Every structure is written in C-alpha cells, then in structure tokens.
Amino acid sequence: MSDPLRFLGGYPAATLDQVRDLIARDELGGYLQRRYPEAHAVRNDGALYEHAMALKQRYLRNAAPLAKVVYDNRLQIDQRALGTLTAVSRVQGGQLKAKREIRVAALFKDAPAEMLQMIVVHELAHLKERAHDKAFYALCQHMQPDYHQVEFDTRLYLTWRALQAA
Numbered sequence: 234m235s236d237p238l239r240f241l242g243g244y245p246a247a248t249l250d251q252v253r254d255l256i257a258r259d260e261l262g263g264y265l266q267r268r269y270p271e272a273h274a275v276r277n278d279g280a281l282y283e284h285a286m287a288l289k290q291r292y293l294r295n296a297a298p299l300a301k302v303v304y305d306n307r308l309q310i311d312q313r314a315l316g317t318l319t320a321v322s323r324v325q326g327g328q329l330k331a332k333r334e335i336r337v338a339a340l341f342k343d344a345p346a347e348m349l350q351m352i353v354v355h356e357l358a359h360l361k362e363r364a365h366d367k368a369f370y371a372l373c374q375h376m377q378p379d380y381h382q383v384e385f386d387t388r389l390y391l392t393w394r395a396l397q398a399a
C-alpha cells in the first residue's frame with residue numbers, strides 16, 4: 234500500500250506527527266465529521282457548472298469564459314493536483330480558440346461542501362493567476378476566506394479515504 238500521508242507532502246513534520254496521532258487514536262474520521270457535517274447537492278455536471286459559474290460571476294466576472302465544468306472519473310488525484318483547468322484549443326471559423334474546462338475528481342461528489350468549493354475556487358483562480366504564488370492564494374482566500382484550512386482538511390479527507398480503502 235502506498236503511504237496514506239502522501240496527500241500531505243509539503244506540510245511540516247510536526248503537523249504530520251499530529252495527523253499520525255489522530256490516525257493512531259482512530260479520531261481522523263470523527264474530526265472530519267464534526268468539522269464538516271454538511272454534504273452538498275452538487276450531484277452532476279450541470280449543477281457543478283452552475284456552482285462554478287455562480288462563484289465566477291461573483292468574484293471573477295472579467296476572467297476568461299469557462300466552456301465546461303465537469304466531474305471526471307478518470308482524473309488521477311495526487312499530492313499536487315485535485316482538479317485541473319485546461320485550455321482546449323479548437324479551430325473555429327478559421328480562428329484558434331481556447332475553450333477552458335475545469336475538471337474535478339469525481340470523488341468530490343461525496344465530499345463535504347467546503348471541500349468541493351475549495352477545488353472549484355482553486356481552479357477558478359487559475360483563470361487569472363497561473364502560478365501557485367502569493368497573488369494566486371490571495372485570490373483563493375478572497376473567494377473562500379478559510380481556503381488554507383479547507384485545503385489542509387481536504388488532504389486529511391483524502392488520507393482518511395485512503396485508509397478506509399486499505
């Protein structure tokens with residue numbers, strides 16, 4: 234089995250020790266359940282597109298248009314990527330046009346509401362900021378003030394799922 238803490242790469246050793254401790258005491262699931270009791274109703278691609286467009290309308294009205302926002306069963310999530318933003322280039326009327334698509338790993342259908350939002354916020358922020366730099370994270374926090382906490386907890390959630398599956 235691969236390392237269940239693989240989703241937490243980059244976090245300080247002391248933090249990882251705390252996570253190991255939670256796991257050893259069998260308290261990781263309870264922590265997540267208490268902190269994120271709410272599921273969401275974004276059950277299909279249509280609802281996901283509307284969810285993303287509502288955030289975009291509110292915070293990124295002038296960013297490049299989004300052609301598609303979908304759940305993707307085949308998206309391999311790893312430590313770095315939990316969703317993707319791609320620009321698919323197509324020739325249209327003799328012009329090369331980039332259609333931007335957000336793909337969200339399908340497991341987030343069953344994740345807490347805040348975690349799905351965090352993934353969408355992250356990919357939306359890439360419409361404006363390419364790199365994972367200060368400006369990028371400031372934009373994420375503008376859209377979701379506890380972005381960093383939710384990202385960390387999402388990694389805990391993935392860890393918890395990996396442990397359940399093992």
Ligand SMILES: [Zn+2]
Nearest residue numbers: 355356359365
């Ligand atoms: Zn990113």
